[in-house]
Amino acid sequence: MKRWLVLCLICAGCAATEPIGFDGSTEHVYDRGAVAADHPLASEAGARMLRAGGNAVDAAVAASFCLSVVDPFSCGIGGGGFMVVWDPRTREAWALNYRETAPASMRPDTFATHEDPLASRYGALSVGVPGNVAGLLEALERWGTLDRATVLAPAIEHAADGFEVNAAYLSAVDWVRSVRARHARLQPMSQWVWDHLCGGGTIAVGDIVRQPGQAEVLRRIARSGAAAFYEGPVAEAIVDTIAAHGGDMSLDDLRGYAPVTAAALRSPLVFDRFTLLSMPPPSSGGIAMQQMLRMIDHRLGEVTDPSLDNPRWVHLVTETMKHAFADRATHLADGTFQPVPVERLLSRPYVVGRADAIDLDRTGRPADYGSTAPPPSDSGTSHLSVVDTDGMAVACTETINLSFGSLLAVPAYGIVLNDELDDFTARPGEANAFGLVQSSGNAPEAGKRPLSSMSPTIVLEEGRVRLVAGASGGPRIITGTMQVILNCLLLEMTPARAVAAARFHHQWLPDTLQFEERWTDHSLIESMEGRGHVVGRRRDVGVVQVVEVLPDGRKRAASDPRKGGRPAGH
């Protein structure tokens, strides 16, 4: 193992984290505020801001910068994200879009005509202009109360002093190993990530990872703001790295990056009491989540005793997934480039009509879902949820797309660059890395943001925050988040149990209902097959972090055991 150079790996024994069991028996309850991230150090970074008198946005920004360091395979300053913010003083709900953007050189056929079918998935061409730094600093300026140096301090400390590798980190290293073994031509491009973040493949749980280059960038951002990233030596190093590996991102692309703030999507009342606050496009999750929950609401009366061992319940939820993903494939894209029929897809007649079309005894053909026939032949993400003592809430999901993003990093500064452009319809008629079929409206274009499944969601109950939830996991973000929300709101599970419970996933195409391997109720699976579902298995359906506000104002939080996270609070 290399224990020198930019990254130092030092054996340090086992990770000191206390894993939360899949039995969901460990509850984390806090009197004032709570942060649930997918890494214990990120939750703690956020809780430190709350203890210092900061609000939910200060906590989210600190936790997110920390994730850039301790989850460099999931998200970070080389990536982008979405944030939904609820401000209880003004009763406003905001959607902050800091998704990566296609550089000016991008054309609709850039990937379709490229000789390498992996060009959208790995390496320099797959990189979108990163949005994280601009987005987080915009959030801090608009809604935060603490200064940049304070919120960046935990991330800088962990980058400079190091942190312990956990099991989730190791699985991401295994992913890099398998990609490099399968595609030897990617090895030169991904060498820095392999040597410096994967220890040349010898890294083990408990080893210490230090990132002095990223510590330096974070210090500059603390001192000088977003310009320290989007202009000057850091921007030049990003452009040079991308150019050296055959990509084309310019200094103007970086200088011109701007996050977009809009009103969050608000649903009508669901289950008589709840309002969903979620992201508009280019998130597909906000629309999908609202459609699915409202369809379930419409047919709920026909399911006696909803529960995870009731086949009628699992079938109903699955059928709503199929409708929502059919619409995702057909209609959704960056709304600033392509008209997206948000109003129609969320109109009551449409949602009720689709819900009424569900046969509770039998699944249908792909063409029966959404509002049109299938188109002609045409996990590096992280979520954190925060609620502070005043009821301000943040749901924040960030991504660099696949594990370790494009596998290309900026050597001088240790910035892992995203491969978000694979979320476009890179090659018409071909599914992306997540097996998602998407429309031509989501074709790559200069300045456009690719469609996303990220679904940061806040649920209000009678005007107060009840739940903050979201997930990582590609399309499983949408279905995983929805199931945890349903588990909490309808199946009356605590957050720890709601998150730990086994999950299922259907994304319309491929036409397969996938159950997590930990789903042990074989008779339910047989019932699903009896209804015509083709059943498959997969390891995980998303990684969900949730905070629930109890009636007495205390916060109950859960980080998903699937990634070894742990919440923190005060």
Ligand code: GLY
């Ligand atoms: N990169 C995953 C997503 O945004 O859906």
